Every structure is written in structure tokens, then in C-alpha cells.
Amino acid sequence: MTRPPPSQTPDLFAADPLPAREQRLAETFVELADTLVEGFDLMEFLYTLVERCTEFLDVTAVGLMFGDEQGRLRVAASSNEATRLLELFQLQAGEGPCLECYRSGNPVEEPDMAQARARWPLFAPEAVRAGFRTVHALPMRLRERTVGSLNLFHVNPEALPPATTRLAQSLIDVATIGLIQVHGGQRSDVLLDRLQLALLTRVVIEQAKGVMAERRGITPDEAFMLLRSHARASELRLTELAYAVIEGDSEHLLWTLS
Amino acid sequence: MADKPVLRSVSGTEPAPGPPSVLFQKLSADYPDLPRRVVGEVLGRVYGAAWESVPEPRLPQLDTAARALLDALRVRADNAARRTGRVAALHSPSTSPHDRDAGPALGFTQPLWPTRDVRGSSRAEELAEAIEARARALGVVPGMSLLCEVAAEHLGVAAVAISVPGELLSGQTVGVGGALARPLEELQVVLGEGPSYDGLRYGTAVLVEDLTAPQQQARWPLYAPVAGQHGVRAQFVFPMQVGAARLGVLVLYLDRAGALRSTELTAARVFAEVALTWLIDHSAEGAAERALTEPRARQPFLDDCAEIHQATGMVSVQLGVPLNIALLRIRARAFTEDRPLSDLAQAVVARTVRFQPDTETDDRTGYEERP
Numbered sequence: 285m286t287r288p289p290p291s292q293t294p295d296l297f298a299a300d301p302l303p304a305r306e307q308r309l310a311e312t313f314v315e316l317a318d319t320l321v322e323g324f325d326l327m328e329f330l331y332t333l334v335e336r337c338t339e340f341l342d343v344t345a346v347g348l349m350f351g352d353e354q355g356r357l358r359v360a361a362s363s364n365e366a367t368r369l370l371e372l373f374q375l376q377a378g379e380g381p382c383l384e385c386y387r388s389g390n391p392v393e394e395p396d397m398a399q400a401r402a403r404w405p406l407f408a409p410e411a412v413r414a415g416f417r418t419v420h421a422l423p424m425r426l427r428e429r430t431v432g433s434l435n436l437f438h439v440n441p442e443a444l445p446p447a448t449t450r451l452a453q454s455l456i457d458v459a460t461i462g463l464i465q466v467h468g469g470q471r472s473d474v475l476l477d478r479l480q481l482a483l484l485t486r487v488v489i490e491q492a493k494g495v496m497a498e499r500r501g502i503t504p505d506e507a508f509m510l511l512r513s514h515a516r517a518s519e520l521r522l523t524e525l526a527y528a529v530i531e532g533d534s535e536h537l538l539w540t541l542s
Numbered sequence: 543m544a545d546k547p548v549l550r551s552v553s554g555t556e557p558a559p560g561p562p563s564v565l566f567q568k569l570s571a572d573y574p575d576l577p578r579r580v581v582g583e584v585l586g587r588v589y590g591a592a593w594e595s596v597p598e599p600r601l602p603q604l605d606t607a608a609r610a611l612l613d614a615l616r617v618r619a620d621n622a623a624r625r626t627g628r629v630a631a632l633h634s635p636s637t638s639p640h641d642r643d644a645g646p647a648l649g650f651t652q653p654l655w656p657t658r659d660v661r662g663s664s665r666a667e668e669l670a671e672a673i674e675a676r677a678r679a680l681g682v683v684p685g686m687s688l689l690c691e692v693a694a695e696h697l698g699v700a701a702v703a704i705s706v707p708g709e710l711l712s713g714q715t716v717g718v719g720g721a722l723a724r725p726l727e728e729l730q731v732v733l734g735e736g737p738s739y740d741g742l743r744y745g746t747a748v749l750v751e752d753l754t755a756p757q758q759q760a761r762w763p764l765y766a767p768v769a770g771q772h773g774v775r776a777q778f779v780f781p782m783q784v785g786a787a788r789l790g791v792l793v794l795y796l797d798r799a800g801a802l803r804s805t806e807l808t809a810a811r812v813f814a815e816v817a818l819t820w821l822i823d824h825s826a827e828g829a830a831e832r833a834l835t836e837p838r839a840r841q842p843f844l845d846d847c848a849e850i851h852q853a854t855g856m857v858s859v860q861l862g863v864p865l866n867i868a869l870l871r872i873r874a875r876a877f878t879e880d881r882p883l884s885d886l887a888q889a890v891v892a893r894t895v896r897f898q899p900d901t902e903t904d905d906r907t908g909y910e911e912r913p
Binding site: 353 | 665666783784785786787808811812847848851852853854855856857858859860865891
């Protein structure tokens with residue numbers, strides 16, 4: 285695809301001139317910034333962020349990792365809950381683009397994982413085995429501090445165009461502003477606590493997926509889709525629903541069994 | 543730990559001089575099945591060191607507390623007699639002979655971990671290795687009490703305890719560092735109130751910077767005055783949990799009021815994480831001994847493995863038990879099978895392994911493998 289020469293004006297929408305896409309993107313920015321809504325749920329917000337990234341960035345998979353209190357990188361949300369993909373994120377607690385990005389605060393890109401074995405001896409072969417050739421990691425910054433990293437995977441051995449990575453960074457930045465706003469612009473350590481809570485909540489959601497999967501005889505992935513759609517349909521927070529499922533809350537018990 | 547702030551001992555180890563008080567005689571008569579030494583200890587815990595001179599219950603709450611403590615000890619003694627060695631780490635306090643109430647000063651001169659943490663191993667791993675190395679040097683099992691002692695020393699607090707949810711009681715103490723820890727933990731259990739009790743019950747951190755403040759006295763009307771009598775001014779409770787699976791609390795007792803610094807908070811959470819890992823790792827018989835002789839296989843932090851959490855949810859439905867029991871059952875099974883936890887969890891998620899509820903015939907495996 286030929287792209288217009290660089291200009292001073294943002295070319296966020298240059299890759300796809302369809303008005304429908306622009307419209308949808310504008311809505312997404314509003315969605316990520318407009319966090320002062322009734323029933324805001326952090327986990328739902330993070331899942332929305334990675335899904336919108338997958339939608340607009342033309343990448344195969346997206347994952348968001350946060351650093352925990354001990355500086356370990358941990359998965360907060362991913363666009364696809366396939367085990368293989370989650371393992372790739374988990375590997376990056378030890379090495380990989382997310383960890384480099386988290387440590388340096390700068391974007392990291394590797395356009396051909398097949399050539400990256402020396403850089404990441406564990407991560408690179410696993411990524412290739414999972415079918416991914418290109419990987420990008422973009423920093424999630426809270427004021428001066430890098431609190432996490434957004435991981436983009438693609439099956440093509442070719443770096444993403446600059447416009448796409450700029451758009452990705454914009455989505456993260458807008459989401460971060462939205463997160464600061466939802467906590468009333470409180471001190472940044474309050475938000476950091478919330479991000480820690482997100483890491484705990486993710487585990488609770490995994491456990492709720494297991495409970496649902498066993499009760500209904502479905503896979504955990506199917507259980508996750510059901511949890512999210514039920515949360516939306518009944519205007520429940522995903523987090524609350526996950527706890528209710530685990531605790532066998534009678535109000536939701538019928539639903540989990542039906 | 544002679545250089546620690548000295549708190550009034552409540553362990554009742556001093557022989558009681560003089561004639562036994564009316565109160566002591568009364569309680570001894572009401573609890574004839576319990577050794578008189580135990581009754582004396584309970585009185586010492588509830589009324590403080592001067593219990594011998596207490597003629598009559600001063601406060602009905604304290605009498606209730608003493609009797610509740612004695613009831614609890616009676617239940618525990620019965621349980622101990624009945625216990626048949628089932629795999630139930632949650633329900634049985636550690637009985638390792640090395641799990642002492644008080645141990646030698648450990649004499650760490652170096653900080654336990656570097657302040658810069660972005661490295662291959664986490665601070666929790668480094669801390670666990672440091673404690674295990676110390677245990678090997680002392681020739682003891684790296685049990686929960688050793689961890690509590692190290693935590694008390696490192697954080698400079700009067701006492702540290704680790705308690706887990708119990709079956710009949712609402713909590714059981716599996717590790718202590720400092721003489722105050724066990725009696726105060728048990729007191730909260732029998733009173734059914736207190737910061738540790740709330741932490742166990744609700745799975746949240748409970749940070750009480752001043753136990754003598756009026757609102758805290760009102761929040762725990764039975765417990766707070768007794769804790770105060772024993773010189774406790776602040777108490778900080780950190781949950782040990784994996785998602786919604788609540789496995790215990792790590793509790794710090796301080797003889798001074800005030801908030802913890804952020805570095806102390808982080809350190810306390812690291813200790814709680816090590817304790818959590820050990821609780822899960824050691825839930826299978828022989829695991830503690832193995833830890834003593836074999837270097838730990840480095841494995842990813844538990845929270846990073848989605849299948850373990852999914853399997854925990856599935857097994858909790860299969861067995862009809864809470865998540866914490868389900869997690870320990872999976873762990874115990876993996877240990878018995880000499881199989882990585884993540885591997886067994888994957889098999890559960892793939893539905894090639896199911897867990898069966900215990901039957902009356904004491905089927906301890908609760909497990910079957912399908913082809």
C-alpha cells in the first residue's frame with residue numbers, strides 16, 4: 285500500500301480512508317475516555333481496550349501487561365484467551381519485548397521473530413511456533429512512570445506502519461487518561477493500586493470461568509464469552525458477576541446452570 | 543531477639559506463685575478435662591500476667607473470652623485425638639517439631655533483597671531462598687514459624703503470625719514469631735472479632751494504625767482492649783490469596799502506633815506471598831522435608847498460569863468445596879503424582895482428569911484418570 289508523504293497533520297486514519305472506520309474510531313476514543321459512567325468496571329474496560337486495539341490496528345493478537353508491586357510483569361487482559369497466547373505473555377515475565385519496553389519506557393519492535401533467537405532465546409522460538417512473526421510492545425505511561433506494556437502480535441514478518449503504532453499509542457494514552465479520570469485525578473499511587481487490583485481480579489475471572497465451564501459442560505473460553513455477555517445484558521460489573529458465580533450466589537445460580 | 547522491644551509476656555510460662563485464685567479454681571472445676579496448666583495459661587492470656595491476683599471476673603467479656611478459649615482448646619484436643627492424618631493442610635496446624643514458638647535470632651546483617659527489582663528472579667523468590675538457606679544452616683525445616691521470625695526481625699515488629707481458615711474454628715495459627723502472636727491470634731478466633739479475623743473472613747488487608755483509637759475500640763470491643771493490655775498498639779493484616787481462594791493471613795503486631803512505610807508494606811506483602819507459596823507447596827506430606835534437601839525448582843509465579851485458576855474453579859464444582867480447598871487438593875494430587883501443578887491443571891481443563899468427592903471409606907485420592 286502506498287502511503288502519503290509525512291505531513292504535519294496526524295495521519296491516524298490514513299491507512300483506511302473509510303468514513304465508517306473513522307466514525308467507529310472516534311467512538312472508541314470517546315468510549316476509552318468517557319469513564320465517568322455508572323457501573324464502570326476496570327476489567328471490562330481493559331478487555332475493551334485490547335479488543336479495540338485488535339480491531340483497529342490490524343494485528344493478530346493484543347495483550348496488556350502490568351508490573352506488579354515486585355516489578356514482575358503480569359497479564360492483565362488479552363484479546364484472545366487461547367492458552368498458547370497466554371503462555372507467550374507469561375514468558376515475558378522473564379524476557380521479551382514487553383519486559384524491555386516496561387524497563388526502558390520506550391517502544392520495542394521486532395519485525396521478524398525468526399531472526400530474534402539471540403535476543404530472546406526462550407520467547408522468540410515460542411512466538412514463531414505459535415505462528416507470530418512480528419511483535420511490538422508499547423509503553424503504558426502514568427505521568428513519568430511506565431506501569432505496563434501493550435503487546436501487539438502479527439503473523440506477517442513486517443513491522444507495523446508508523447501510523448498504526450502511533451494509533452496504538454494514542455489508544456493506550458487515552459485509556460490511561462480515562463483511568464486517571466475515573467479515580468477523580470487522585471494521586472497516581474491510587475491508580476497503581478487499582479492496577480494491582482486488576483491483576484488479582486483477572487485471577488478471580490479465571491476461577492469463575494472454571495466454575496462456569498464445569499457447571500455447564502463448556503470450555504473456559506466459552507464460559508468467558510458467556511460471562512461477559514451476561515454482565516453486559518444484566519448491567520452487572522464483570523468483576524461482581526465473577527465473584528457471584530464463584531460464591532454460588534442464588535440470584536445468578538439459575539443462570540450459571542441453564 | 544533480646545534487642546526487640548520488650549512486651550509483657552502473656553504466654554503464662556512463669557510458674558504461678560501463691561495459692562490459686564478463686565477464678566482459677568472455678569474454671570478448673572468447669573473444665574476438668576483440660577490440664578490445670580492450660581487453664582492457667584488461658585487466664586494469663588486473657589487477664590495478663592497478674593491473673594493470679596484476679597479474684598473474680600472483672601468484666602463479663604473477659605470471662606466469656608476465657609471460657610471461649612477453653613472451649614476452643616477442648617474442641618482442638620478432641621480433634622487432635624480424632625485426626626486421622628487426612629490431607630487437609632487447611633484444617634490442621636503445623637505439628638512439625640521444628641515449628642517452634644520461639645527460635646534463635648537469625649542475625650541477618652544484609653538486606654534480604656536488593657531494592658532494584660527488575661531482574662530474572664523476584665524478591666519473593668530471593669526471600670524464600672534466603673530463608674531456606676538459613677533453615678539448612680540451622681538444620682531445621684523452613685516452616686512458617688521460621689518465616690514469621692525472619693519477618694519480625696526484618697520488619698522490626700513485636701510479633702508476626704500466619705493463620706489459615708479452619709474447619710470448626712474460624713481460623714488456625716500455623717506459624718508464629720514472637721511470644722504474643724499465638725495467644726492474640728487465638729483470642730481473635732474465639733472472640734470472633736479482631737483485625738486478623740476480619741482479614742481471614744473477608745480476604746482484605748486490614749491496616750490498623752492505632753488500636754487504642756476510639757473508633758477501633760468500638761469496632762472490636764472485646765479484642766481491642768485485651769490487645770492493648772498486652773502492649774499491642776498497631777496491627778496489620780495481609781491476605782494470602784489466589785484470586786478468590788482465601789488461604790490465610792499474615793499478621794504483624796507492633797508495640798507502636800502509626801502507619802507502615804511503603805517499603806515496609808511491600809516487604810510485608812512479599813513475606814505474605816512467600817508464606818502463600820509455601821502453604822500451597824507444603825500442603826502435601828513430605829514437601830517440607832523435600833524443600834530442606836533439594837533446591838527449589840524455579841517455577842513461574844502461580845498467578846501467571848491461567849489453567850491453574852480455571853482448574854481450581856472446575857474442581858471446586860466437582861468436589862462441592864470452596865476454591866481454597868480445591869486448589870490445595872489439586873496441589874496435593876500433583877505432588878503425589880510427582881507431576882507439575884500446571885500439567886495436572888491442564889489435564890483438568892482438558893477434562894482428562896476429574897476429581898471425585900471423598901466417600902465415607904476415606905478415599906483420600908478423590909481422583910480418577912480417564913483414558
